[in-house]
Amino acid sequence: MxxxxxxxxxxxxxxxxxxxxxxxxxxxxxxxxxxxxxxxxxxxxxxxxxxxxxxxxxxxxxxxxxxxxxxxxxxxxxxxxxxTPLDALQWQAKSSLTCGELRAMLNAPNTPDLHMAKEYLLDSPQIRRSQALKDYAQATFTDDQPLLSAALAFTHKIFTEFKFDPDTTTVATPLEQVLEQRSGVCQDFAHLAIGCLRSVGIPARYMSGYLETLPPPGQEKLVGADASHAWFAVFVPELGWVEFDPTNDIMPSDQHIVTAWGRDYADVxxxxxxxxxxxxxxxxxxxxxxxxx
Known part of the structure; x- marks a missing residue:
């Protein structure tokens, strides 16, 4: 494409x-x-x-x-x-790593990639780990859960429990407020997911770019109507960084276009x-x- x-x-x-x-x-x-x-x-x-x-x-x-x-x-x-399109089901077939196994590997990192991934466990300018974020995510990321299945389930959890509403947040809205009011925009949902993942010991990073939007059947696409988009990625040792979009409840394939990634929005x-x-x-x-x- x-x-x-x-x-x-x-x-x-x-x-x-x-x-x-x-x-x-x-x-x-x-x-x-x-x-x-x-x-x-x-x-x-x-x-x-x-x-x-x-x-x-x-x-x-x-x-x-x-x-x-x-x-x-x-x-x-x-x-x-x-x-080139990515096959989300193929990712799951390639890795059976559990959340507990990843935490154990991060506690004793033995590769450069694992050492670098630990940076994405730390607080960053716009994302702070907290007990509230941990409480919201820990039931999904138990030690025995396969990591990719848990990340997919958590993506769906945010999608179903939060409302997309651009009038309820700004770039400075704290994550605890987003969690309490259950609304926001793609940046908020990406930040929330990352904060939750880091709070339960899973490395996560912020993805910034664009998403192709398609008009309703029979209507022309409006020039300039698309927007910047945000999602998150989780580190899986055998696969690298695997991406998830909680705003749309999908794993990005060929309609997400990456411009930059970092610890949070402030980096990009x-x-x-x-x-x-x-x-x-x-x-x-x-x-x-x-x-x-």
């Missing part, structure tokens, strides 16, 4: 910005079933400096600075991908930086379009 993704980010400021420095996580990365064919970045006003690189997690980064006064900033990124924020002046107010508009090629 081939896709073209166009992601347009537009900031409008209350007063001219005299200088800005930015880092973007908007470029594609290659995975075991995803290959980036090409990408193009257009920024207005044009940067005086720009450079592509990689962060600690191997994500593609784009640094740029603008040194002319501007009241509007537009970042337009177009990327082409080729994705699409755009972050510093501006000078700007009037103290700004408006953000984001348009994402995912099209099959």
């Amino acid at each position: 081939r896709y073209r993704v166009r992601h347009i980010t537009e900031y409008s400021y209350g007063a001219p910005v005299s200088l800005c420095y930015n880092m973007a996580h908007l470029l594609p990365r290659d995975t075991r079933n995803q290959r980036c064919l090409n990408h193009k970045i257009q920024i207005n006003p044009p940067p005086v400096y720009q450079n592509e690189g990689q962060d600690y997690f191997g994500n593609q980064t784009f640094y740029f600075s603008i040194q002319e006064a501007h009241k509007k900033l537009v970042i337009d990124v177009t990327s082409d991908f080729e994705i 924020t699409p755009l972050q930086g510093v501006i000078f002046e700007g009037g103290g107010s700004q408006q953000l508009a984001v348009s994402v379009d995912v099209q099959r090629r």
Whole structure:
């Protein structure tokens, strides 16, 4: 399957910005079933400096600075991908590892991958382990449960017990509040799952990217109607990182497009930086379009 993704980010400021420095996580990365064919970045006003690189997690980064006064900033990124479908049932057939066996391996890691996975057991900027999160997950991840079956069951648990509602949370909403109110968006559900998994001793990481959405039968797809998406992945020694999407109750196959991964959203924020002046107010508009090629 081939896709073209166009992601347009537009900031409008209350007063001219005299200088800005930015880092973007908007470029594609290659995975075991995803290959980036090409990408193009257009920024207005044009940067005086720009450079592509990689962060600690191997994500593609784009640094740029603008040194002319501007009241509007537009970042337009177009990327082409080729994705090979993954068979979710095949994952389960390849691994019978139980949750207890994984915990034991992590207590005495004997491979570089296990050592690295332990980093995803720790607290991160937006995810803190807690007793409440542990209580919500521990019945699913008992020692005798196969890890992948437990992760699938927990994905379904979040999907059925939580309501998708963009008006109930912000990027700063604590996980305990999400757990109590049983609502949020894909970022909240990914953070919640990761916090719960880490609280019961299972390494989990945050996945950021896009999800192809299909219009109802007989209707045309609206340009720019797609959005950024978030899900999570669990470490399985024989398989590596296996992904789950609690917002849609599925294991990603060929409609999830990965841009970055990290400990949580703070590691992979699409755009972050510093501006000078700007009037103290700004408006953000984001348009994402995912099209099959």
